[in-house]
Amino acid sequence: MKAVKKPTARDFILFVLLIFISLLFLYPILFALQSAFKSNGEILKNPIALPTTFYVQNFKDLFEQSDFFTAIVHSVCLTVVSELLIILIVPMAAYAIDRRPGRFTGLLYTFFLAGMMVPFHLYMFPLFKEMKFFHIFGTMAGPVVSYIAGSVSFGTLLYCSFLKTVPLEIEEAAKIDGCTPFMTFWRVTFPLLGPCTGSMVILNGLGIWNDYLMPYLVLPSGKAKTITVEIASFVGQYTARWDIVFAGTIISIVPALIIFIMFQKYFVKGITAGGAKG
Amino acid sequence: MKMKHKRKVDTVALAFVAPALLLYVLFVILPTVSSFYYSLTSWDGISPIIHFIGLANYREIFTSARFGNALINTVILTVFISVFENALALILALAVDNVHWGKNVFRSVLYLPVLISGIVSGFIWKIMYNYNFGAINSFLKNVGLGNYTQDWLGNTKITLIMIGVVLVWKGAGYYMIIYLAGLQSVSTDVIEAAQIDGAGPAQRFRHITLPLISGTFTINFTLSLINGLKVFDQISVMTDGGPGFTSETIVYLLYKVGFNEGRQGFGTAVGVVLLFIIIVLNTLQQKFLRSREVQI
Numbered sequence: 001m002k003a004v005k006k007p008t009a010r011d012f013i014l015f016v017l018l019i020f021i022s023l024l025f026l027y028p029i030l031f032a033l034q035s036a037f038k039s040n041g042e043i044l045k046n047p048i049a050l051p052t053t054f055y056v057q058n059f060k061d062l063f064e065q066s067d068f069f070t071a072i073v074h075s076v077c078l079t080v081v082s083e084l085l086i087i088l089i090v091p092m093a094a095y096a097i098d099r100r101p102g103r104f105t106g107l108l109y110t111f112f113l114a115g116m117m118v119p120f121h122l123y124m125f126p127l128f129k130e131m132k133f134f135h136i137f138g139t140m141a142g143p144v145v146s147y148i149a150g151s152v153s154f155g156t157l158l159y160c161s162f163l164k165t166v167p168l169e170i171e172e173a174a175k176i177d178g179c180t181p182f183m184t185f186w187r188v189t190f191p192l193l194g195p196c197t198g199s200m201v202i203l204n205g206l207g208i209w210n211d212y213l214m215p216y217l218v219l220p221s222g223k224a225k226t227i228t229v230e231i232a233s234f235v236g237q238y239t240a241r242w243d244i245v246f247a248g249t250i251i252s253i254v255p256a257l258i259i260f261i262m263f264q265k266y267f268v269k270g271i272t273a274g275g276a277k278g
Numbered sequence: 279m280k281m282k283h284k285r286k287v288d289t290v291a292l293a294f295v296a297p298a299l300l301l302y303v304l305f306v307i308l309p310t311v312s313s314f315y316y317s318l319t320s321w322d323g324i325s326p327i328i329h330f331i332g333l334a335n336y337r338e339i340f341t342s343a344r345f346g347n348a349l350i351n352t353v354i355l356t357v358f359i360s361v362f363e364n365a366l367a368l369i370l371a372l373a374v375d376n377v378h379w380g381k382n383v384f385r386s387v388l389y390l391p392v393l394i395s396g397i398v399s400g401f402i403w404k405i406m407y408n409y410n411f412g413a414i415n416s417f418l419k420n421v422g423l424g425n426y427t428q429d430w431l432g433n434t435k436i437t438l439i440m441i442g443v444v445l446v447w448k449g450a451g452y453y454m455i456i457y458l459a460g461l462q463s464v465s466t467d468v469i470e471a472a473q474i475d476g477a478g479p480a481q482r483f484r485h486i487t488l489p490l491i492s493g494t495f496t497i498n499f500t501l502s503l504i505n506g507l508k509v510f511d512q513i514s515v516m517t518d519g520g521p522g523f524t525s526e527t528i529v530y531l532l533y534k535v536g537f538n539e540g541r542q543g544f545g546t547a548v549g550v551v552l553l554f555i556i557i558v559l560n561t562l563q564q565k566f567l568r569s570r571e572v573q574i
Contacts, residue, residue, distance in 0.1 A: 011378040018373050018380075022387045025447065029390060031413055032402045047405075047413045048420070089297045096294035105291050108299070115306050117556050119508050121529050122549030123309035125323060125542040126316055130309055149305035152298050181290045210395030212511050217537070232397045235404070235515055242405055249398050256393040264386060271452060272459040 029253070036246040043242055058247035066234070067224035068248060075226040077140060078215065079208045082147040083201050090152060090200070091193060094159030095185050099171075109160065115153035120213070128217065142218040143211075151204050158273050162196035163189075199270025202263055206256060227252045310553075317547035322540040335547035345548070347523050348531040351438055355527060356506035358442040359449070363502045364495070366450040371457035372483075385458065389451035396448075396511025403444045404516045407431050431517055434524040441525060444512050449505070453498045460494030461487065493567060500563040504556055528552050 035043050036058055037051040062068050093112075097105045127146065131137035136145065166189065174184045190197075212228045219225040231252060234245045260267060317335055321328045339345045374384050391399065406413040407430035415427040430440045464487055472482050510529050513519060519526035519534060526534070528548060536545030 007378050014373060014377055015379055018377055018384050021370070021373075022384055025388055025391060025451075028399075028402050028406060028447065029394070031406060032398075035405070044411045047411055047416045089301070093295040093298035096291040100288055100291040100294075102288055102291065104288055105295075108295060112298075112302065115302065117504075117553070117560055118306065118310050119529070119549070119552055119556065121508065121510070121532055122546070122553050123306065123313050125321075125536055125546050125549075126309035126312045127305060129323075130305070145301060146305050149301040152302040152306070156298075181294075185294070206393065210397075212395065212397050212514070213533075228395050228397050231401060232511075232515055235401055245401060249401060252398050253394055257390070260386075260390075260393055267389070268455055268459075271455045 032246055032249050032253070035242065036250045038243065040241060040243040043246075058243040059251075061241075062244050062247045062251075065244065066230065068227075068230060068251070070224040071227050071230040072251070074140070074215070074219070074224070075209060075228070078143055078147070078226065079205050081140070082144050082151075082208055083205050085144065085148050086151045086155065086204060087197060087201065089148060090155035091159050091190060091197065092185060093152070094156045094163060095189060097156065098160045098163040099168075109156065112153055112156040115150075116157070120150070124213070124217070131218065137218060138220045140219070143214050146214060146218075147204075147208055147211075151200075154204070155200055158200055158270065159193065159196055161273050162193060166192050195266065195269060196273075198263060198266035199273065202259060202266045203270040206259075209256060210252075313546045313549060316543050317550045319543040320541075321543035321546075323536065323542035324540070328543075331543070335544045336551075338544065339547060339551060344523065344526075344531065345528075348526050348528050351523075351525060352507060352527040352529075355438050355442055355445075355509065355525075356503055358439060359445045359506040359509070360499055360502040362442070362446045363449050363453055364499055366446060367453035367498070368457050368495075370450060370454045371461055374454070375458060375461045385455070388454055391448045392451045394448065396509075397515050399444055399448050400512035400515035403440075403447075403512075404431065407440060407516075432521060434521055437517060437521065437524050441509075441512055441516060444516070445506070445509060449502065453502060456498055457491065457494060460491040464490045496563055496567050500559060503559055507552065507556065 031048075034051055035047070037055050039055060039057065042049070042051070093108075097109050097112075128137060131142045131146075136142040170188055170192075171184055174188045175181075179187065210228060211226075212232060215226040216229045216232070219229070224230055227248065231245060231248045234241075234248060316328075318330060318332060319328045320331050320334075370388055374381055374388070377384060394402075405411075409415060409427075409429040409432065412430070414430065418424060418427050431437055468486055468490075469482060472486055477485070508529055509527065510533065513525055513527065513530050514533075517525045519530045529552065532545045532548040532552070535541045535548070
């Protein structure tokens with residue numbers, strides 16, 4: 001417990017300074033928000049003025065003039081399906097690595113973590129060729145399998161460091177009661193990994209939700225792809241209709257914002273665990 | 279018999295890791311390893327016939343002016359991002375850690391830009407930077423600093439820095455969280471002891487806090503360097519590598535030669551060089567961290 005101390009003049013200065021910095025940090029987001037509710041003419045005439053009326057034509061135009069609805073469905077599907085499969089696959093692997101130490105699992109840990117160094121840009125060309133070979137290029141399955149494969153490195157790091165804090169006794173008791181290792185993991189250990197799973201889903205899911213290059217290059221052209229890809233293509237296409245792009249921007253930010261507000265502590269935990277080990 | 283027993287494979291472990299291992303090998307390791315092979319070819323990305331050309335791609339990389347330009351741009355952008363991101367993140371962490379009211383609110387607000395996608399952040403800033411209709415020039419005119427208005431992304435002297443500003447804004451909150459965790463791990467006992475011994479706030483920071491969070495600093499700096507090397511989305515939406523080649527980085531060059539110019543063999547070779555740079559940075563970090571540990 002910290003002793004309660006009386007606020008000093010320094011506290012006031014720091015507080016005011018932080019408010020000022022926070023407003024500066026928030027400004028670009030507020031700028032996008034206010035522009036989404038202004039007509040194009042208003043944006044061009046006075047970009048920093050607040051909207052005068054509650055103007056929603058931009059959002060109507062966005063859905064009428066483009067297939068933005070499909071893009072939203074794609075973004076949601078890619079994120080949800082990938083995360084479900086990641087949670088089915090990655091914690092199990094980390095569990096075996098942490099709980100069954102041996103030469104095989106020791107090597108595997110290093111092997112998995114080495115992937116954190118490999119940039120996606122290096123292997124994307126051969127990856128796409130491989131996807132064509134498996135006939136998953138141009139389908140949702142392409143990005144999904146790559147997202148899962150790409151999450152193994154960070155996921156192993158995160159789960160292994162968390163597993164060290166989960167006591168072994170309960171697992172041993174389950175084993176004595178005749179539980180198979182598979183059941184022990186899913187029934188006993190996995191529920192205890194909740195906070196770690198929270199961090200994993202949120203940080204990794206945000207990456208997928210915001211990803212651009214993979215869906216842009218892998219999903220079939222001529223149709224809407226994902227929210228991020230649609231926004232990028234609007235920037236090129238509707239050079240004169242910033243209002244529409246801003247409306248799309250808000251639709252992209254709001255879900256991330258809601259998830260962040262609801263699950264803030266998982267963000268902090270995941271980032272610090274990832275940072276602690278580099 | 280005993281020998282056999284020793285070599286027994288842990289089948290349970292194998293079963294648990296099998297799905298992850300399979301996907302990881304198929305969709306990360308295999309394409310990575312085969313990219314070393316493709317980097318030795320003149321593959322265009324489409325035709326089934328692939329010609330082996332030895333080290334010609336690498337020779338071209340190290341002699342072409344375009345790669346040299348991309349390398350310099352990457353160094354400028356990456357160093358700018360890492361230095362300012364870390365300086366800002368550390369200052370913010372110290373401020374948030376010491377603020378009397380609303381610590382959690384400030385932490386959340388400063389983290390918000392991290393949530394935004396690279397494309398969206400690039401778009402928002404591109405419009406703010408716009409010469410005729412942008413918020414920044416409009417603001418400068420309103421406060422009587424009209425002389426300072428300029429084409430922020432079009433002025434080739436500052437294009438890279440302007441892109442860097444977006445990345446610093448977007449990334450500082452992330453590193454701030456890691457610094458905050460580092461600061462919170464510094465025991466208050468040590469600080470109080472120093473206080474009793476008569477050390478002022480500046481001295482306490484310089485001689486106690488700073489050495490104790492040097493590990494965090496090394497990790498953050500390396501992380502931000504590696505992330506800086508991989509910047510792509512903002513460049514794509516803000517400048518497309520331009521004007522001319524002024525904002526073409528290694529990653530952007532890799533993408534452009536691969537997809538727009540149909541030279542995926544060459545692009546992959548550029549990727550291999552990038553991987554080499556990342557491995558060197560990581561090794562340096564490990565060495566540095568270890569030498570620090572010995573000191574403490």
